[in-house]
Amino acid sequence: MCGIAGLIHRGKSSNVGGEMTSMLQALKHRGPDSTGFAVYGESTPGDYVMRFKVAEAEDMASGYEISGLIADRIAQVEGRLAEHGASIKSRETATPYAMRYVISHSGDTEALARYIEDVDGAEILSLGNSLELIKDLGDATVVSDQYKLGDFAGTHSIGHTRMATESDVDIRSAHPYWAFPYNDVSVVHNGQITNYWLKRREMERKGHRFMSNCDSELLAVYTADNLANGVSLEDSLRTSIEEIDGVFTYLVATSDALGMAKDTMAAKPLVLYESDDMIAMASEEVAIRAILPQEIDTYDPYDEEVRVWQA
Amino acid sequence: MAGMNETELRALSQEERAEALGMMSEQLTGRSMQAFFEPAEDENFLYPWAPVVDTAKRAEIDADGLSATEVNLKIRELMQDGVGTVRITNPRGMHSLGVGILSKLNLEFEGSLGYFAVGLIDGPNVRITGRVGWSCGENMMAGTVVIEKNAGSTFGAAIRGGDLVCRGSVGSRTGIDQKGGTIIVGGDTGALTGFMMQRGRMVFCGNAGKNLGDSMYDGTIFVGGTIQSLGVDAVEEPLTDLDKAWLTRKLGQYDLLPGEGVEHFKKIVAGRQLWNYDNLEPSEKKLIL
Numbered sequence: 001m002c003g004i005a006g007l008i009h010r011g012k013s014s015n016v017g018g019e020m021t022s023m024l025q026a027l028k029h030r031g032p033d034s035t036g037f038a039v040y041g042e043s044t045p046g047d048y049v050m051r052f053k054v055a056e057a058e059d060m061a062s063g064y065e066i067s068g069l070i071a072d073r074i075a076q077v078e079g080r081l082a083e084h085g086a087s088i089k090s091r092e093t094a095t096p097y098a099m100r101y102v103i104s105h106s107g108d109t110e111a112l113a114r115y116i117e118d119v120d121g122a123e124i125l126s127l128g129n130s131l132e133l134i135k136d137l138g139d140a141t142v143v144s145d146q147y148k149l150g151d152f153a154g155t156h157s158i159g160h161t162r163m164a165t166e167s168d169v170d171i172r173s174a175h176p177y178w179a180f181p182y183n184d185v186s187v188v189h190n191g192q193i194t195n196y197w198l199k200r201r202e203m204e205r206k207g208h209r210f211m212s213n214c215d216s217e218l219l220a221v222y223t224a225d226n227l228a229n230g231v232s233l234e235d236s237l238r239t240s241i242e243e244i245d246g247v248f249t250y251l252v253a254t255s256d257a258l259g260m261a262k263d264t265m266a267a268k269p270l271v272l273y274e275s276d277d278m279i280a281m282a283s284e285e286v287a288i289r290a291i292l293p294q295e296i297d298t299y300d301p302y303d304e305e306v307r308v309w310q311a
Numbered sequence: 312m313a314g315m316n317e318t319e320l321r322a323l324s325q326e327e328r329a330e331a332l333g334m335m336s337e338q339l340t341g342r343s344m345q346a347f348f349e350p351a352e353d354e355n356f357l358y359p360w361a362p363v364v365d366t367a368k369r370a371e372i373d374a375d376g377l378s379a380t381e382v383n384l385k386i387r388e389l390m391q392d393g394v395g396t397v398r399i400t401n402p403r404g405m406h407s408l409g410v411g412i413l414s415k416l417n418l419e420f421e422g423s424l425g426y427f428a429v430g431l432i433d434g435p436n437v438r439i440t441g442r443v444g445w446s447c448g449e450n451m452m453a454g455t456v457v458i459e460k461n462a463g464s465t466f467g468a469a470i471r472g473g474d475l476v477c478r479g480s481v482g483s484r485t486g487i488d489q490k491g492g493t494i495i496v497g498g499d500t501g502a503l504t505g506f507m508m509q510r511g512r513m514v515f516c517g518n519a520g521k522n523l524g525d526s527m528y529d530g531t532i533f534v535g536g537t538i539q540s541l542g543v544d545a546v547e548e549p550l551t552d553l554d555k556a557w558l559t560r561k562l563g564q565y566d567l568l569p570g571e572g573v574e575h576f577k578k579i580v581a582g583r584q585l586w587n588y589d590n591l592e593p594s595e596k597k598l599i600l
Contacts, residue, residue: 285423
């Protein structure tokens with residue numbers, strides 16, 4: 001089933017971490033396997049926030065050696081950052097296997113990302129000026145508390161609560177997906193993509209990398225490919241309706257925008273609320289009501305509908 | 312039946328009541344057969360176990376902090392006490408509220424409801440001041456539901472009777488598998504509206520999405536605005552005087568009659584070619600599909 005949610009404040013910053021936590025917790029019944037957040041905070045020119053992990057949650061129960069492996073992998077990541085001329089300005093650890101680094105870097109971030117992911121077990125969850133992507137097993141409150149998202153300030157956010165249908169229950173298959181290698185672009189999806197392998201092979205032939213077997217990752221890679229080729233976010237969303245086969249509703253966030261697309265069947269739900277100040281959307285109205293309990297007007301987007309909002 | 316009120320009817324055994332109502336006893340347990348009832352009988356018809364309620368007796372439930380099950384149980388408890396008008400505040404998009412009410416009741420929701428709102432109902436009059444999510448009124452058998460704002464997809468799926476009214480717009484697949492009753496929408500409807508419709512009527516004052524009436528077997532769809540496309544085996548027919556009279560009366564009943572009247576409405580019915588699909592020659596099948 002899965003649940004997706006998004007919100008964007010126009011021209012102001014808000015507690016998007018806390019708001020998205022409330023929205024996703026209200027959608028817990030749509031999928032308890034994992035929860036993910038993409039939150040967009042304040043950015044400093046030249047600084048990148050890199051969220052990465054060097055193991056899966058399930059690896060922690062695999063024996064005593066995992067701690068040593070994790071330490072070794074982190075050392076390798078830091079070594080490769082230094083080799084690429086990136087300096088680490090701060091380090092935070094939410095779990096033994098998931099890290100948040102603020103780095104200063106002026107080179108090719110895609111090359112840097114590929115070099116780091118070459119470390120065994122390492123995956124960059126997000127790399128951007130304002131994007132921070134957090135995902136782990138458990139419901140929204142568990143993940144939010146673990147990663148201290150309750151008071152995260154920013155302009156917009158997307159989130160996902162997952163019921164695993166197309167791939168395993170692990171962080172690798174959890175949403176959101178960073179639209180690698182396009183900085184600050186993230187994707188959440190509700191649905192099934194039936195031409196996944198066909199499109200995946202097409203993307204792989206172009207040189208794109210896939211970290212999971214989850215069909216939703218295709219939407220992130222597909223979006224990244226379009227954006228890298230100069231296609232606008234709105235056009236990418238519109239084109240996806242023709243080129244991606246299946247039933248899907250998905251949200252894409254960039255450093256200053258939030259977009260949605262719904263397939264030709266309109267078989268996956270989305271409810272929208274829009275005002276002069278903010279836009280909120282979710283698979284079910286209960287999620288919007290979690291942050292806007294007062295009476296509001298909402299509507300369901302129709303089949304093939306595409307919308308993009310600016311922060 | 313003539314001259315007998317509800318209380319007197321209840322005093323009779325099921326068989327006696329069936330006889331008094333002039334019906335076969337099995338009809339007492341099958342409201343889906345309501346097409347066989349005369350309107351006057353329908354007014355007095357009731358389930359043997361349904362509580363007797365007085366619509367003048369009112370009560371309120373604050374849904375804040377309650378689960379859907381708790382709210383629905385409270386409604387039933389109030390009905391057992393004879394309360395005939397229940398107002399529910401703070402529903403906040405909660406799912407499955409007001410489902411399975413099988414007798415007369417005035418139900419008022421102050422706010423918006425989530426999925427499966429007032430599904431499987433048989434008789435109550437419901438008013439919802441906000442919007443509803445997917446599958447509102449699914450399998451509704453009798454009664455009236457009026458929603459003041461928008462509704463989600465599969466609005467009125469498989470309804471068999473009653474009036475299901477949304478003053479705003481609705482999502483896709485409205486009235487899928489509809490078997491009777493009336494669906495009225497003040498605004499637009501999405502794709503695949505009336506898919507596999509079997510009986511009843513739908514009225515849309517606004518526009519309809521693509522594949523309207525796809526694979527419908529029977530029933531009638533009226534559209535006041537544009538139709539993106541018709542589905543397989545759905546065809547347009549001219550409006551009759553009877554259609555116009557019915558539309559005028561029905562839309563007027565819910566204050567949804569357009570200022571310009573109903574002359575411009577399009578009438579969509581089943582082409583009925585697919586009904587006889589197995590009897591067609593291969594060349595004819597190709598023409599249809």
